Amino acid sequence: MLLQLLALLLLGGGLAWWSERWHNNAPRWAALAVLLLALLLFAASISQLPLQAFSIIPAADQPESWLLHYRQEWIPRFGIRFELAMDGLSLILVLLTLGLGIIAVLSSWSEINKRQGFFHANLLWSLAGVTGVFLALDLFLFFLFWEVMLVPMYLLIAIWGHERRAYAAMKFFIFTQFSGLLMLFAIVVLVQVNHASGAALSFSYFDLLGTVMEPAMATWVMLGFFIAFTVKLPGFPFHTWLPDAHTQAPTAGSVILAGILLKTGAYGLLRFAIPLFPQASMDFAPIAMSLGAVGVVYGAVLAFGQSDFKRLVAYSSVSHMGFVLLGLYAWNVMAVQGAVMQMVAHGISTAALFMIAGALQQRLHTRDMDQMGGLWENMPRMGACAMFFALASLGLPGLGNFIAEFLVLVGLFQVSPVLTAVAALGLITAAVYSLSMMQRAFQGKADLQRDLQDFDRRELCAMAVMIVALIWLGIYPQPVLDMAQPVIESLLPGVGP
Amino acid sequence: MSSGLTLQGLQGLAPILVLSSGAVVLMLQVSVKRNLQLSYLVTLISLLLAAFSTGFALEPGEQQVTPLLAADKYAAFFSLLFCLGGAVTAMVSRDYLAQRRGQNEEYFLLLLLSTLGAVILAYANHVASVLLGLELLGVALYALIAYPDRAALPLEAAIKYLVLSGAASCIFLFGSGLLYTVLGALDFSGMRAAAQALPVERSIIVSVGAAMVIVGLGFKLSVFPFHMWTPDVYEGAPAPVSGFLAAVSKSAVFAVVLRWWLEAGLYEQERLVMSVGLLAAASMLFGNLLALRQENVKRMLAYSSIAHVGYLLLVLVAIGVSPDRAFAVEAACFYLVAYASTTLAAFTLLGLLSQRAGDSDQYRDNDYDHDQLQQMNGLFWTQPGLALLFSVALLSLAGIPLTVGFVGKFYLFTLGVDASLWGLLSVMVLGSAIGIYYYLRVIYTMTLAADRSSRGPQLVSLPGRLLFYTLIGAMLYLGVLPDTLMTYLGTIL
Numbered sequence: 001m002l003l004q005l006l007a008l009l010l011l012g013g014g015l016a017w018w019s020e021r022w023h024n025n026a027p028r029w030a031a032l033a034v035l036l037l038a039l040l041l042f043a044a045s046i047s048q049l050p051l052q053a054f055s056i057i058p059a060a061d062q063p064e065s066w067l068l069h070y071r072q073e074w075i076p077r078f079g080i081r082f083e084l085a086m087d088g089l090s091l092i093l094v095l096l097t098l099g100l101g102i103i104a105v106l107s108s109w110s111e112i113n114k115r116q117g118f119f120h121a122n123l124l125w126s127l128a129g130v131t132g133v134f135l136a137l138d139l140f141l142f143f144l145f146w147e148v149m150l151v152p153m154y155l156l157i158a159i160w161g162h163e164r165r166a167y168a169a170m171k172f173f174i175f176t177q178f179s180g181l182l183m184l185f186a187i188v189v190l191v192q193v194n195h196a197s198g199a200a201l202s203f204s205y206f207d208l209l210g211t212v213m214e215p216a217m218a219t220w221v222m223l224g225f226f227i228a229f230t231v232k233l234p235g236f237p238f239h240t241w242l243p244d245a246h247t248q249a250p251t252a253g254s255v256i257l258a259g260i261l262l263k264t265g266a267y268g269l270l271r272f273a274i275p276l277f278p279q280a281s282m283d284f285a286p287i288a289m290s291l292g293a294v295g296v297v298y299g300a301v302l303a304f305g306q307s308d309f310k311r312l313v314a315y316s317s318v319s320h321m322g323f324v325l326l327g328l329y330a331w332n333v334m335a336v337q338g339a340v341m342q343m344v345a346h347g348i349s350t351a352a353l354f355m356i357a358g359a360l361q362q363r364l365h366t367r368d369m370d371q372m373g374g375l376w377e378n379m380p381r382m383g384a385c386a387m388f389f390a391l392a393s394l395g396l397p398g399l400g401n402f403i404a405e406f407l408v409l410v411g412l413f414q415v416s417p418v419l420t421a422v423a424a425l426g427l428i429t430a431a432v433y434s435l436s437m438m439q440r441a442f443q444g445k446a447d448l449q450r451d452l453q454d455f456d457r458r459e460l461c462a463m464a465v466m467i468v469a470l471i472w473l474g475i476y477p478q479p480v481l482d483m484a485q486p487v488i489e490s491l492l493p494g495v496g497p
Numbered sequence: 498m499s500s501g502l503t504l505q506g507l508q509g510l511a512p513i514l515v516l517s518s519g520a521v522v523l524m525l526q527v528s529v530k531r532n533l534q535l536s537y538l539v540t541l542i543s544l545l546l547a548a549f550s551t552g553f554a555l556e557p558g559e560q561q562v563t564p565l566l567a568a569d570k571y572a573a574f575f576s577l578l579f580c581l582g583g584a585v586t587a588m589v590s591r592d593y594l595a596q597r598r599g600q601n602e603e604y605f606l607l608l609l610l611s612t613l614g615a616v617i618l619a620y621a622n623h624v625a626s627v628l629l630g631l632e633l634l635g636v637a638l639y640a641l642i643a644y645p646d647r648a649a650l651p652l653e654a655a656i657k658y659l660v661l662s663g664a665a666s667c668i669f670l671f672g673s674g675l676l677y678t679v680l681g682a683l684d685f686s687g688m689r690a691a692a693q694a695l696p697v698e699r700s701i702i703v704s705v706g707a708a709m710v711i712v713g714l715g716f717k718l719s720v721f722p723f724h725m726w727t728p729d730v731y732e733g734a735p736a737p738v739s740g741f742l743a744a745v746s747k748s749a750v751f752a753v754v755l756r757w758w759l760e761a762g763l764y765e766q767e768r769l770v771m772s773v774g775l776l777a778a779a780s781m782l783f784g785n786l787l788a789l790r791q792e793n794v795k796r797m798l799a800y801s802s803i804a805h806v807g808y809l810l811l812v813l814v815a816i817g818v819s820p821d822r823a824f825a826v827e828a829a830c831f832y833l834v835a836y837a838s839t840t841l842a843a844f845t846l847l848g849l850l851s852q853r854a855g856d857s858d859q860y861r862d863n864d865y866d867h868d869q870l871q872q873m874n875g876l877f878w879t880q881p882g883l884a885l886l887f888s889v890a891l892l893s894l895a896g897i898p899l900t901v902g903f904v905g906k907f908y909l910f911t912l913g914v915d916a917s918l919w920g921l922l923s924v925m926v927l928g929s930a931i932g933i934y935y936y937l938r939v940i941y942t943m944t945l946a947a948d949r950s951s952r953g954p955q956l957v958s959l960p961g962r963l964l965f966y967t968l969i970g971a972m973l974y975l976g977v978l979p980d981t982l983m984t985y986l987g988t989i990l
Contacts, residue, residue: 177930188910
């Protein structure tokens with residue numbers, strides 16, 4: 001089932017490319033159909049699972065206790081297996097991936113007019129890579145998907161991006177590739193250490209969990225993972241690729257980058273970096289949390305200083321992802337729940353903001369907010385949507401992002417009240433930059449000469465889905481929390497604060 | 498081990514015999530009737546037969562044939578690799594030459610001879626046979642490089658290669674002479690035995706001699722401080738020849754270095770291992786740095802090949818440190834397969850692209866190949882198949898997963914971690930990260946909008962298309978399902 005899902009996305013990419021010969025618009029429909037089919041397939045197979053399966057704590061040594069598990073020998077020479085498994089956490093993230101994938105296709109419906117076939121192929125392939133990252137539990141396979149999602153993303157930015165796309169795409173690729181190599185290095189060392197201690201050569205997560213290492217070695221290897229994931233997250237000192245990549249990418253690219261790709265970093269920390277090296281991670285936690293707190297404030301301050309709409313949203317991502325880093329390294333149930341919630345809520349709210357930015361760029365041919373103003377009068381529907389997501393982003397109670405940040409702060413308080421105070425500043429600064437963004441772009445004196453097309457039905461549909469999702473997450477977050485609960489409980493006992 | 502020549506012994510040398518007879522037949526054919534198509538067929542058939550005969554050669558088991566040549570699995574494997582490499586080069590060259598004026602039949606003769614030289618190197622375990630193979634490979638290559646004899650660049654390249662390669666051979670010979678004076682043996686295993694019995698105070702001469710041998714061979718491998726000829730020769734030579742030079746000639750030299758290193762016990766010399774480590778690090782770093790600013794794709798590939806040789810040298814260092822030699826050889830062989838197939842694919846593309854360059858009005862002395870980065874503009878949209886091949890090849894060189902290059906790099910990582918070569922591995926990570934830039938730059942250029950001067954879709958002949966689909970297939974197959982090859986390579990030593 002997991003295999004079919006990946007195959008469907010990969011082959012769907014090929015189909016979308018091929019369908020261009022048939023009709024110019026066929027790739028869009030093909031991509032949409034493939035994603036809907038994937039979502040249906042996924043939902044159908046989930047609904048077949050017994051209800052109590054969701055409350056079982058997935059044990060590391062029993063792959064059967066996971067929701068779905070698939071294993072196949074692949075390269076026995078190195079003990080590498082094709083191993084996919086899904087627990088509640090993966091389930092949430094795969095759902096997010098497929099959902100935002102559909103949004104991404106919708107958001108670029110009228111934006112991309114050249115080489116649609118190849119565009120949608122790359123879109124689907126990068127989604128396949130991300131899905132693979134969320135499902136792979138063999139470290140070699142995980143690394144493979146980690147890299148595979150990069151190449152199509154690179155092409156998306158490099159071919160369909162804006163003015164400085166070559167620079168941005170290259171920077172994005174080199175940052176992630178370099179850190180990826182560090183991770184590969186770390187993976188190989190980890191496997192060798194495990195092998196040297198007498199275990200069979202294996203890249204399986206289940207076998208590597210609980211590898212005993214010398215503390216110094218463990219710290220170095222853990223850093224390999226940490227850097228790779230923090231670059232992707234992006235955490236504070238490694239975030240510089242993000243504003244460029246997000247700003248230059250086409251709308252669908254930004255939606256996927258911000259909505260999903262960043263979450264692979266958070267997922268990697270939660271799934272691999274911390275559980276594989278519990279002690280080293282906990283020793284490192286104060287530094288990681290400080291980086292997170294700095295990221296929250298620094299990202300927010302920079303966001304406030306931007307006049308480019310997309311850049312502002314990009315820096316706000318740095319700020320929001322700081323909360324994820326804080327939540328993960330606070331390492332208690334409450335904070336980790338908050339981090340997971342933030343992954344979902346931020347994915348949706350930022351994707352929506354990028355979609356709005358893309359729509360603005362398409363209509364105004366600029367992202368510069370100094371040239372906007374008064375757009376609410378020109379496009380009331382878009383203005384209302386933007387208002388909603390700006391409020392979500394600043395953490396208005398009742399919406400998903402509030403629940404997430406609140407949980408992180410509550411969890412964090414038990415560990416470090418000082419950092420909690422710093423991070424809480426992020427909520428205030430978020431209000432400042434979000435509202436100033438609304439003010440500069442949508443309020444003020446309208447230029448009524450402008451003849452602007454308001455959101456049409458397709459765009460409104462996409463927005464409505466995301467609005468409903470955020471409200472639901474804000475008012476009744478329990479299903480997501482329940483889904484993640486057993487996973488977090490299975491990961492936490494490694495260390496105990 | 499008998500050193501007399503028996504029928505079994507001859508069977509062991511089957512690939513060498515097939516290639517030699519092929520060369521004779523081809524020579525006769527050219528003297529009777531000149532026909533490019535016929536010469537091509539004779540060459541291709543000899544190369545494929547030789548490739549096929551590597552299995553047959555192993556039937557009597559591993560044996561030493563004359564004191565010069567060892568017919569073992571190692572030799573058979575590399576012979577197969579070189580013959581296939583030669584066959585790919587022949588196929589690319591056919592279309593490439595058909596469009597060019599002049600009498601081109603001898604080109605194939607030279608190609609056969611230099612492949613023969615490479616195969617002899619695969620078999621060699623004696624200094625004399627090493628020299629024989631090196632010179633056969635080299636002399637034929639000088640002529641191949643200068644084959645477009647009306648253009649200036651190939652002549653310059655050939656002379657450069659001739660002079661520097663000659664100097665390198667001298668250093669190599671001097672080193673061998675030094676080794677002989679103290680060791681009194683020229684066969685690899687004899688050298689090892691003599692070196693172990695040697696009193697300590699004289700072992701310095703062994704180190705010096707071995708260092709000179711490594712320097713001489715390092716020239717041919719284009720290891721960092723001895724790399725100056727590489728970019729000029731790659732740029733000047735016709736694209737198929739550059740591919741052959743990069744893939745087959747370098748792999749052959751590396752194969753013999755590796756055998757020498759192992760059988761003569763050079764890895765026991767700590768000073769030598771150390772200096773090879775330094776050369777490796779320098780090659781990785783400078784190869785990648787110098788490739789950054791190249792505007793010519795062939796020059797870029799030349800510098801990248803310097804970096805790749807640096808990665809490969811890591812194997813020699815690892816052998817010196819870690820006891821698991823079979824694994825090191827396995828890693829080296831896999832990496833060579835990866836590197837050879839990828840490089841051949843890249844130059845195949847350049848060859849196919851340049852097919853029509855020779856006959857057009859734009860023919861100029863210095864521009865007979867389409868190898869400027871600019872000329873790749875928009876290739877994705879005018880020639881999607883070719884562009885895809887080139888992208889896969891570049892990603893494989895960069896070591897991105899799903900391609901064979903990644904598995905090769907993964908091997909080296911594992912080997913390096915096994916041997917705890919932290920310094921070299923760090924340089925390798927750094928070098929690979931730098932490398933991404935220039936590989937991606939080519940891919941990016943291919944995605945740009947096609948400029949006005951590009952001539953629209955060029956037709957690539959059916960064999961050409963089949964060839965590059967096969968190459969893509971091979972690179973992806975070995976990248977996704979490498980286990981068969983791995984298992985086979987594990988049994989080589």
